[in-house]
Amino acid sequence: MRPSRQRRLALLLAAVLVPVATLLVGPVTTASAATMFSDDFADGDTAGWSKSGGTWGVVTDGSPAVRQSNVGSENARLFTGSTGWTDYLVQARVKPLSLGPGGQVGLLARAAGATRYYRLALLPGNQVQLQAVNGGAVTVLAGISHPVATGTWHTLAVEVTGGTVRGRVDGVFVGEVTSSLIGAGRIGLQTAYSSASFDDVLVRNADIPPTTPPVHTDTPSPSVTPPATTSPVTPPATTPPLTPPPTVPPPGTVVLVVATDGDDANPGTLARPLRTIQRAHDLAEPGTTIAVRGGTYAPTSTIKILKDGTPDHPITLMNHQGEKVVIDGENMPYTPGAVGSSIPRADRGVLHVEADWWRFVGLEIVHGPYGIFGVDTNYGRYERLVTRDNYESGLHLQGASSGNRIINLDSYGNRDPRKNGESADGLAIKEGSGLDNRVSGARLWRNSDDGFDAWLFQSPILIEDSVAYDNGYNYWNLPGYAGDGNGFKHGGGNDPRPAVDHVTRNSMAWGNSAGGFIDNGNPGTLLFDRNTAWRNGRAGFDVSRSTSQLHRNLAVGNTPDVSPGSSTGADNSWNLGGDWPLASTDPATITGPRAADGSIPTSTFLRPADAADVGARL
Known part of the structure; x- marks a missing residue:
């Protein structure tokens, strides 16, 4: 594939x-x-x-x-x-x-x-x-x-x-x-x-400049002065365009086509497409590609993904030939749920995934009771998706879930009125366990709770090349607002809190209402390697309740920059000392259209002005 x-x-x-x-x-x-x-x-x-x-x-x-x-x-x-x-x-x-x-x-x-x-x-x-x-x-x-x-x-x-x-x-x-x-x-x-x-x-x-660290002066830099208030960084006014992914199925693949003008009595060909994704799922076998034609689909109930693919023949659900596909869950139950209510597990998600070996590509999922909700699901690939403006987390995995890949996700504007904003994250992998789950190239912003949340997930997760910004502000005027507002939250739970060694590298958190990167009470040995925290409302790196290892991280303009506790490390900006002027404080490139391969575009945003080997490189 x-x-x-x-x-x-x-x-x-x-x-x-x-x-x-x-x-x-x-x-x-x-x-x-x-x-x-x-x-x-x-x-x-x-x-x-x-x-x-x-x-x-x-x-x-x-x-x-x-x-x-x-x-x-x-x-x-x-x-x-x-x-x-x-x-x-x-x-x-x-x-x-x-x-x-x-x-x-x-x-x-x-x-x-x-x-x-x-x-x-x-x-x-x-x-x-x-x-x-x-x-x-x-x-x-x-x-x-x-x-x-x-x-x-x-x-x-x-x-x-x-x-x-x-x-x-x-x-x-x-x-x-x-x-x-x-x-x-x-x-x-x-x-x-x-x-x-x-x-x-x-x-x-490895992008390594000369090994001798540059000398940092004690002269304050106007580019890193913390804001006078905790007002958020303004995000883009519109959705960053989604670069169409490659959409040609492998030779010999069985293809079922879905279109807004289709009919579920049809065979699912390009000339006679199906009408609903659920019908295509029910007809699919391992190795099938479900190609969804452009348009907006508005199902009235959760689309249930319950049929397994295989390692050799995964099942793929993707947009057809780069066409813009929006799956709108506004007509589903619990959009939103009543304040203080719960959502039955089977009704969580525009896409509700309880299957293995699936690939989801190039879809925009909006206004659902969660965007995508996966439980006990393994070896899924979530590629170039947009999950926005849902009434719970944009993409949420939990339970016994292993081997999942989340690649180049944009997840923003998700909020949960039923919990006063306390639960909706851009991306959540929590309340479960499973090895080898990885996140790369994610952009998580303007969510009511956190950008990324690993609450009570008891196996290591790898996060790399990702950004979280502007989370935890009450843009929706929710009463009794309770959103946490962290960029990357690395576990936690009820005492005794599980010790989990998550790894986060080459990622950025800025403008969040609370912390940039936090252990959230996870007592494990987390690894933070070459990340950047800028102008977050609280600590850039709060690892005060863990024994984390931190290497080559950059923290500028946070309150404070680091809360280390018993955590250790070297070659971080706070170890090297001095002030840290930045090459650019303009996020427009990183938050704009993605590169042709779906990755976050490269820029000098938040890089040290003197090219020191500290912080993320995106």
Whole structure:
């Protein structure tokens, strides 16, 4: 289902053009993190990779993936990239199929030779280690206990920047160490006495300027003076345009077409479309694509998504050929519910999802009793959606829910009159558990409660490349207003509150009525890496009740900038001291139309004016 990436071109540019540019004009400083290489093996081969040991080939494992199948191989490796690569992040999905005694399955960074590299390894006995390998010597740099299951996909990530090496598994921080063993090298995939599949390999540059921190003066900067009042940052007056996503189903896919002038007695072809999405769901089988023609659909009851797809054949609900599709729930029950009332679970959501292996793409969902409500739902992909002006949270997942991907979501204007604004978030993953849920590229604003909320969700969630702003203000004149107004709320619950190690990186929170990034009483070891908090009504980073780790974060103009408690970290703006002038305080680019690939557009908004390696890069 994933589009094939331009991996050969990316590798060629990284390996050839960068050295040429360096030769001509000296070292190049990139303005933002960029993709250096990617491969999802959708083209069916391993061109551009070099093999050392083992039996490697592209197979279908839910989607095309490369597999090492020789369980007796002592050291099977697959390398790609340039030996000149220095500072970068490499990540991949990894599925161990067997883990023999003394075996391992790993992701390699800075491979300076066949036996010299940094390795993040999955080991028998639910162990994950960050290692330095130099010939026959293996040094364990860091390690944690973490569920390592054969037949299950895990996400591994290694970041190498200067003399610092960091590792994460499934969004959980493995460790950060200083090592001068290897300064540059390729990436690699590896097994030892094991078999595994690998997919979605991605390398991004780390956007690292010179390692010497710039000197910050004590002169106040007019660009970071806190506002005189707690009035919100004004959001865009209209919906940021939704860039149409790719909408061509894979060859051989069964397509059911829905149109406003259709008829549910029709077969669902383009010439004779169905009328309702619910009827299309009822007819769908694994592998079906439901293509919805442009227009506004106004169902009078919740659309129930109850039928499972499969790993090889998910079910897709998407807009047809980039047409604008609005699903309006205003005529459903509980829009809004009475003050103090509850909504029966089955009636929550314009789309109510209790199924696995679904993909939702390019839809705008409005005025519902929740926009999308998912419970006990796994391996869903929520791509380029708009969930706005609903009478509860825009997108809400709970219960036993694992492996979900929320990609490039815009969720705003959601409020809940029945609870006086206390419950409606832009995005909520809460009151449940499940591994490997990830959020990337989300924009969450002007919601009555919080931008993002992980209340009582008891498994780690990864949030990256996202923004939350202008949440927690009473734009709707709700009586007894009780909205919290945090940008990113990381758990919490009734005492004893669960300890959950959520990870948030490269994200921004600004202009929220309360905190920017808060632990909300979660006593776990959360990781905050390279985020920015600006002009929030309360603390930029409130981690006072956790043992969080904070690295390279920027906080400016908050009240206060940080409430650290027992949390620790380094290279944050408050550790480095001084004042922090900003390159831009104009959010127009980031809050405007999305880029052609659906991502948040790049700008200098809230970057340090002196290019210090602190804060988010969007």
